[in-house]
Amino acid sequence: MTNSIKEIEGMEVIFIIGSNTKETHPVIANRMIKAYRKGTKIIVADPRRVPMVKFAELFLNLRPGTDVALLNGLAHVILKEGIYNKEFIDEKTEGFNEWKASVEKFTPEYVEEITGVPSGDIIKAARLYGGSRKAGIFYTMGITQHTCGTDNVNAIANLALLTGNIGRESTGINPLRGQNNVQGSSDAGALPNVYPGYQRVDVPEIQNKFEEAWGVELSPKQGLKSTEMVPAALKGKIKALYVIGENPLVTDPNLNHTFEAFKNLEFLVVQDIFMTDTAQLADVILPAACFAEKDGTFTNTERKVQRIRKAVNPPGEAKNDTTIIMEVSKRLGYPMDYESSEEVLEEFGRVWPALQGITYKRIETQGIPWPCPTKDHPGTEYLYKGGFPRGKVHFTGVNFLPPAEITDKDYPFVLTTGRNLFQYHAGSMTRRVAPIEAHAGEAYVEINPADGERLNIKDGDIVKVLSRRGEIKIKARITNRVSKGIIFIPMHYREAAANVLTSDEALDRHVKTPEYKVSAVRIEK
Amino acid sequence: MVTITIDGKKIEIPENTTVLEAARMLDIPIPTLCHHPKLTPFGGCRMCIVEIKGIPRPVTSCTTPVSEGMEVATSTAQLEGLRKTVMELILSDHPNDCMICEKAGACTLQELAYFYGVRENRLAGERRTYTKKDGNPFIERDLEKCILCSRCVKACDEIQGVEAIDFGYRGFKSKICTSYEKDLDCEFCGQCVAVCPTGAHTGKQWAFKGRQKDIREIDTVCPYCGTGCNITLHVRKSVSGEEVVRVTSKEDTWNEGWLCVKGRFGYKFINNPDRLTKPLIRITPKDREASGVKREENSPYDSHLTPYELFREATWDEALDYVASRLKEIKEKHGADSIGGLSSARCTNEENYLFQKFIRAVIGTNNIDHCARL
Numbered sequence: 001m002t003n004s005i006k007e008i009e010g011m012e013v014i015f016i017i018g019s020n021t022k023e024t025h026p027v028i029a030n031r032m033i034k035a036y037r038k039g040t041k042i043i044v045a046d047p048r049r050v051p052m053v054k055f056a057e058l059f060l061n062l063r064p065g066t067d068v069a070l071l072n073g074l075a076h077v078i079l080k081e082g083i084y085n086k087e088f089i090d091e092k093t094e095g096f097n098e099w100k101a102s103v104e105k106f107t108p109e110y111v112e113e114i115t116g117v118p119s120g121d122i123i124k125a126a127r128l129y130g131g132s133r134k135a136g137i138f139y140t141m142g143i144t145q146h147t148c149g150t151d152n153v154n155a156i157a158n159l160a161l162l163t164g165n166i167g168r169e170s171t172g173i174n175p176l177r178g179q180n181n182v183q184g185s186s187d188a189g190a191l192p193n194v195y196p197g198y199q200r201v202d203v204p205e206i207q208n209k210f211e212e213a214w215g216v217e218l219s220p221k222q223g224l225k226s227t228e229m230v231p232a233a234l235k236g237k238i239k240a241l242y243v244i245g246e247n248p249l250v251t252d253p254n255l256n257h258t259f260e261a262f263k264n265l266e267f268l269v270v271q272d273i274f275m276t277d278t279a280q281l282a283d284v285i286l287p288a289a290c291f292a293e294k295d296g297t298f299t300n301t302e303r304k305v306q307r308i309r310k311a312v313n314p315p316g317e318a319k320n321d322t323t324i325i326m327e328v329s330k331r332l333g334y335p336m337d338y339e340s341s342e343e344v345l346e347e348f349g350r351v352w353p354a355l356q357g358i359t360y361k362r363i364e365t366q367g368i369p370w371p372c373p374t375k376d377h378p379g380t381e382y383l384y385k386g387g388f389p390r391g392k393v394h395f396t397g398v399n400f401l402p403p404a405e406i407t408d409k410d411y412p413f414v415l416t417t418g419r420n421l422f423q424y425h426a427g428s429m430t431r432r433v434a435p436i437e438a439h440a441g442e443a444y445v446e447i448n449p450a451d452g453e454r455l456n457i458k459d460g461d462i463v464k465v466l467s468r469r470g471e472i473k474i475k476a477r478i479t480n481r482v483s484k485g486i487i488f489i490p491m492h493y494r495e496a497a498a499n500v501l502t503s504d505e506a507l508d509r510h511v512k513t514p515e516y517k518v519s520a521v522r523i524e525k
Numbered sequence: 526m527v528t529i530t531i532d533g534k535k536i537e538i539p540e541n542t543t544v545l546e547a548a549r550m551l552d553i554p555i556p557t558l559c560h561h562p563k564l565t566p567f568g569g570c571r572m573c574i575v576e577i578k579g580i581p582r583p584v585t586s587c588t589t590p591v592s593e594g595m596e597v598a599t600s601t602a603q604l605e606g607l608r609k610t611v612m613e614l615i616l617s618d619h620p621n622d623c624m625i626c627e628k629a630g631a632c633t634l635q636e637l638a639y640f641y642g643v644r645e646n647r648l649a650g651e652r653r654t655y656t657k658k659d660g661n662p663f664i665e666r667d668l669e670k671c672i673l674c675s676r677c678v679k680a681c682d683e684i685q686g687v688e689a690i691d692f693g694y695r696g697f698k699s700k701i702c703t704s705y706e707k708d709l710d711c712e713f714c715g716q717c718v719a720v721c722p723t724g725a726h727t728g729k730q731w732a733f734k735g736r737q738k739d740i741r742e743i744d745t746v747c748p749y750c751g752t753g754c755n756i757t758l759h760v761r762k763s764v765s766g767e768e769v770v771r772v773t774s775k776e777d778t779w780n781e782g783w784l785c786v787k788g789r790f791g792y793k794f795i796n797n798p799d800r801l802t803k804p805l806i807r808i809t810p811k812d813r814e815a816s817g818v819k820r821e822e823n824s825p826y827d828s829h830l831t832p833y834e835l836f837r838e839a840t841w842d843e844a845l846d847y848v849a850s851r852l853k854e855i856k857e858k859h860g861a862d863s864i865g866g867l868s869s870a871r872c873t874n875e876e877n878y879l880f881q882k883f884i885r886a887v888i889g890t891n892n893i894d895h896c897a898r899l
Contacts, residue, residue, distance in 0.1 A: 005752070006779065022686075026714060026785035027752050033686040055686060145899075177751030181877070182870035182897050188877035190868035190895040196878060201891050214886045219861065223891030226898055229865045238865050238892070240855045242848075244880060245869030246896055263811045267851045274799055275832040281811055284848050285836065287801035290794070291748040292758055292769055296873030298746050300753025308873065311743040311758040312767045312795070316802020317841065321869075321876040325883050327841075331849035334887040336879065344875035366779070367753070421712060424749050424787055429794040435662035435730060436791055439713070513898050 002172030002383040003136055004302045004369060009035050010170035013128055013135035015043045017156070018067060018142020018517075022051035023421040025140075025176045025301075043125050045070060045117075046142060047416060047517075048446075048488060049481045058125050061483060062115040064416050065403035065518045068148055070122070071155035072103045072400065073111030075162055077126030079103065084130065088164030092387065095395040099158065102397030114400060116483075135165045138174045141418065145516040149508040151398040158395050167384035177301040179425070180291070184299035187355075187370070188348065192223030197352025213351050216334070227253075227504065227512045234261040242269045244321060245288065249277035250426035250494050253514040254469045254504035271324060274428045277494055288321050289314035296322075296341045297363070299370070303380070305358050306367035403518035404506030407485070411467065411520035413451075414486045415501055418517075423492035431492070443493030444477040447523070451485065452478040457525055464524040465489070467501035487521065529595040544586035544597055545573055555599050556608060556637055558615075558722050559674035560587040563781055564683055567675045571611050572637065575599050583607060609641045617648040619723075620669050627665075628724035630737035634672065653697070663713045663790050664726060668700050671725040677701060677717035684716055684783060701725075715789040719773065719782055730790060734770035735761040744775075747788040748871065754780040754788055769795050804844030805836035852888065861889035868895040 008014065008031040022029040029052060036042055036055045044053050045060040045067075053059045062070050078084050079100060089096050108119030129135050137160060143152040153175075160166045160173050177183050189196035199206045202222055211218050224232055230252060232238040241262075252258040262268060262281045270282035273290045291298075293314040299305050314320065322344065326336045338344050342360045349356040354371035357379075362368060368379035407414055422440035424430040431437055445465055447457060457463055459478040464471055465487070474489065474496040482488050489498040499516075506515035528537045531548050538547050543566065548555050558570035566587040574583040578596040583604060586597070598604070616638060623629045638644075655668040675692070678701060682688045689711040693702040703709050718726045740759045747754045755778035759771035772792045776782040839847075855863060866884040868877050877895070884893040 022712075025750055025752050026712070027754050027780050027783050027788075029686075030684055030783050033684070036686075037683065179751055179870035179896065180746065180748050180753065181873065182751055182895070184874040185868055185870045185872065185877040185895045186897050188868075188874050189881045190877045190893055191881075191897070192891050192894050195885075196881070210885075214882060216886045217889075218885055219889055219891050221862070221891060223862075223893055224865060226867060226894040226896070229867075229892060229894065232865075237863065239859050239863040240852060241865050241867065242852070242884070243867040244876075245871040246867045248867070251896065251899055267855060269848050269852075273794075273801060274797075275801060279801075280832050280835065282805075283807045283851070284839075284844055285801060285805040286844060286848070287803060287805075290800075291871075292745070292792075292795050294873070296875045298753060299874060300746070301751035302753075304753060305874070306746045306753055306755070308745045309743050311741075311745065311760050312769060315796065315800045317804070318800065318802055319841070321872055322879055324845075325876070325879045327845050328848055328852075329883050329887050331845060332853060332887050334883075336882075338879075341873065341875040344878055348874065348878045422786055424791070429748070430787060430791050432794045432797045432799060433791045434793065436786070438662040511898060516899075 001174040001176070001302045002166060003170065003174055004304070004381045005031055007170040007382060008032055008136065009038065011035055011040055011134055011136045013041050013043065013132040014138065015045070015125075015129050015135060016052060016138045017045040017071075018152075019138050019140040019176055020046070020048070020050040020052070020142075020418060021138065021176065024178065024419050026421065028176060041128055043128060047483065047486055058121055058128065060115075060117045060121055060125060062117050064414050064486060065146055065148070066115040066400070067143060067146070067152045068155050068398055069106060069111050069114040069400040070117060071152070071159055072106040072398070073108055073115070073122050074126040074129065075103045075155075075159055076106040076111075077108060077123050078130035078162055081127065081130070083127065084162045085133070085164030089161065092392060093161050093395060094392045099395035099397045102399065129159070129165075130163050133164065134168070134171050135163065136170065136172055136174055137165070138176060140176050140178060142517060144508070144513055146513075146518065147404045147506050147508055147515045148401055149513050150510040151401070154396040154398050158398075161393060161395060167382070167387070169382055172382055175301075180300075181298040183301060183303060184297070184305075187299060187352070192225055195351070196348055197354060199352070210351065225512045227507055227514060230258055230261045230504065233265050236264065239265065240267040241265055242271070243278060244271045245273075247276040247278045247426040247428060249281070250497055251491065251499065252504070253499055253502040253516065255497055255500045256470050257504055271321060273318070274432070276426065276428050286324050287316065287318035288324065289318055293318075294320040294322075294341070297345060300367070302369055304367035304369040305355070305363060307360060307363050404515055405503060405518060405520040407520045411522050412485070413521050413523060415465070415467065415498075415519040415521040416486060416488050416517045417491050417498040417502065418488065419492065420490045423490065425492065427492040427494065442475060443490070443496035444475045446477050446479050446482045446488040448482050448484045448486070449478050449480065452476065455523060455525060457523070461525065465501060465521050466524065467503075467519050467521045469503060470500040472496045472498075472500050487523065491516075527591055527593040527595075529591050529593075529597065531597040532599055538591060540591065542591050544575060544577070544589045544591055544595070547591055548586065548597070548599055553599055555586055556640070557587065558633055558637070558672060559676060561676050561679070561720050563776070564676060564679040564720070567679070570615075570672065570674055572608055574604055574607060576601055576604060609643065612637055612641045612643045613646055613648050615672050616643055617646050617650060618652055619672070622670070622724070626670070626724040627727040627732055632724060633722035651697070653700075655700070659709070661709060661711065661713065663729060663786065664715060664718055665729050665732065667725050667727075670723045671701055672723055673699055673701070674722060676720040676722065677726060680716040680720045685712060685714055687712055690717070713786040713790065714784065715786065716783055718789075719784075728771065728790065730793065731759075731771040740770070747784070749787045749791065752780070754778070754784055756784065756788060758792070803838045804841055806839045806844060806847060807835060808837050809835045856888060862892060864888050864890055865892035868893060870896050
């Protein structure tokens with residue numbers, strides 16, 4: 001997030017696109033509702049009638065995978081009506097004129113044709129967002145889990161640049177992060193192309209810096225992305241995987257394929273708190289401590305580094321991940337001797353100045369959002385105050401390209417996947433919580449009533465859902481939440497795993513994120 | 526700004542402040558039951574009454590805005606007498622259940638009854654009787670303990686935007702219920718549990734799990750989504766060690782004490798018997814049939830063997846030596862780039878930092894990623 005969560009209250013307009021905020025980030029939704037009570041206008045763009053629609057001034061019910069067209073359409077109207085922020089564009093951006101030409105064809109009528117959103121609503125939304133100088137955009141995986149995910153994000157950025165809705169309080173672009181520390185693990189460099197702090201591995205000066213810091217030679221070659229490791233394992237190019245606290249055998253696309261790939265590994269280490277589906281294929285399982293059993297920090301979606309504290313001991317012989325990694329490292333001839341987790345954070349701060357000012361003592365009662373370069377720096381509530389780090393920011397023209405898999409006679413439905421309110425991700429935690437399991441323990445597929453009637457499927461019927469990759473049996477839930485022709489399956493249920501159906505070949509062209517939000521499927525009774 | 530005097534103390538405050546808020550700024554205690562700082566004022570319980578010079582009768586301080594020159598008395602013999610009567614009225618229709626009530630020790634009603642010394646009740650009479658009929662697995666609602674303060678109704682509406690419950694019926698029959706007392710359409714965020722001043726709303730999971738005095742509180746961060754709500758783990762000593770028995774969130778956290786169903790009720794995985802407790806080494810081949818991992822009709826990865834039949838227990842030394850020697854072997858034979866690491870968005874910054882350092886500096890490859898991409 002470029003803003004902090006608190007700043008939501010001060011926004012005039014909240015534009016939520018591809019985020020089921022009320023179910024996936026409920027407490028951020030609370031803050032949005034608080035803003036709504038004070039008069040903030042909310043626009044929701046989503047293929048599903050998600051619960052936040054109840055608070056929306058406008059609901060743009062677009063077809064899955066057509067976000068670029070919608071976003072370009074909004075930009076088109078903002079340009080046409082002259083409500084863009086000329087001063088901001090002149091001062092802080094470049095490439096405006098070239099980009100302007102790229103949205104020329106996205107008239108409301110043309111966008112209606114692609115997205116299914118009435119042109120009148122597109123104009124209204126453009127006026128609402130474009131007319132405000134204190135607006136925030138919020139998105140999650142509905143934007144990123146597409147072959148055009150990067151394009152979607154660029155189109156969002158263009159919209160913010162066009163209106164100057166970034167770099168001020170209560171004004172910005174806010175991807176809501178889906179896991180407790182997905183921000184932190186990215187910051188820490190658990191990515192194949194960058195060291196901690198997003199410093200590229202293939203830039204010699206940076207490589208040298210880290211070689212010096214760590215006292216070893218490092219590889220100058222970018223590594224494989226997770227969605228590349230799995231096919232590489234299948235081809236035998238990856239021989240060993242060391243997996244900590246992830247469960248790709250429920251969360252990766254095309255699970256049949258993932259299973260074969262993991263089975264093909266010569267050696268698999270899984271370090272986790274439960275016997276997950278992935279652990280069942282391991283050669284060695286190392287029992288780890290959970291969040292309540294260790295000290296450390298998590299960085300939340302607003303970049304705030306917060307303290308987590310040990311409350312109880314790990315069960316049995318389970319150890320915390322830090323200890324296990326240090327033990328393995330020692331055995332491979334590279335002793336890592338950290339006395340405490342804080343020492344690790346200190347080292348992290350030395351290689352990435354944005355964290356340098358953060359100590360455990362400073363975040364004893366309240367977290368600090370990075371960048372926080374010095375010990376007396378208060379942290380940064382919102383980014384880009386007084387300008388962008390690279391100087392002027394470029395408008396990036398993006399064209400609309402349809403999703404990789406288009407519906408046809410054999411696979412006439414669009415499947416979109418996601419989370420629900422009660423379960424969490426692969427379910428290894430929440431599915432072991434009795435009341436959650438009692439209330440939401442059964443997998444389901446959301447089907448529109450018209451489709452249900454046409455296929456003679458009633459609420460509660462068990463149906464078969466098939467894609468080109470596989471099939472699952474699952475209970476039908478007849479609901480207006482999804483539009484005709486679209487079905488939704490939550491990802492949490494291993495026994496009817498949505499990811500048996502999703503594709504591992506339809507990946508974002510740049511960052512290789514799978515297109516979980518659009519698969520062509522068929523329903524059979 | 527206006528200047529007012531409360532119990533002889535002067536304070537300058539913004540015009541839209543209430544008398545109650547002004548008194549709290551001055552650290553002057555005024556008892557309340559229905560008031561909650563994050564919810565709109567209700568003026569229902571009448572405990573917060575004060576005397577204001579020029580106004581003939583006591584007024585509720587939670588609903589009265591300040592005005593210039595106001596002179597307020599918060600504790601006079603008449604006010605305390607009235608408050609005691611209010612307590613007696615409330616308690617005349619409240620079960621004397623403190624001995625086994627979950628809320629005991631953290632109950633505002635109990636506190637005030639103690640403060641005003643109300644035990645024998647001269648107003649005893651007809652009592653509301655309700656059968657508990659909530660089928661939900663999260664929240665216990667005991668309407669006999671409800672004092673109709675409306676905090677739960679307001680939290681459900683104002684904070685959560687759900688409006689699952691409201692006042693039903695009138696007069697003595699008033700109760701908090703769903704529309705037409707039909708199905709509960711609830712997100713189970715438990716905000717109602719958090720704001721309830723009595724034992725009317727409690728969490729089913731922490732029933733009989735320990736009194737407040739036996740509990741140690743540890744402030745930490747929720748392990749679920751990326752919002753990072755601040756939570757407090759309630760830990761109780763038990764025979765088998767210590768156990769997290771409840772999760773709450775404090776009002777002065779950035780998330781204002783609000784949580785969702787997972788954050789508030791989803792903690793029982795911590796001391797779940799399924800937790801891995803010992804290093805395990807595989808003893809069966811990975812072949813689906815031989816390993817017992819068979820393809821069930823709609824469950825491709827399920828196993829008809831328990832996972833523990835696929836593995837044997839090992840000591841840490843054995844398991845770590847095995848991991849190190851196998852990784853070394855594969856690196857020597859196939860090169861560092863034949864090894865990859867998947868780190869975890871569930872783990873801490875420190876752990877992620879160390880693991881990527883391990884993969885890069887020790888294994889010697891940049892094949893490190895995590896689920897941010899998915």
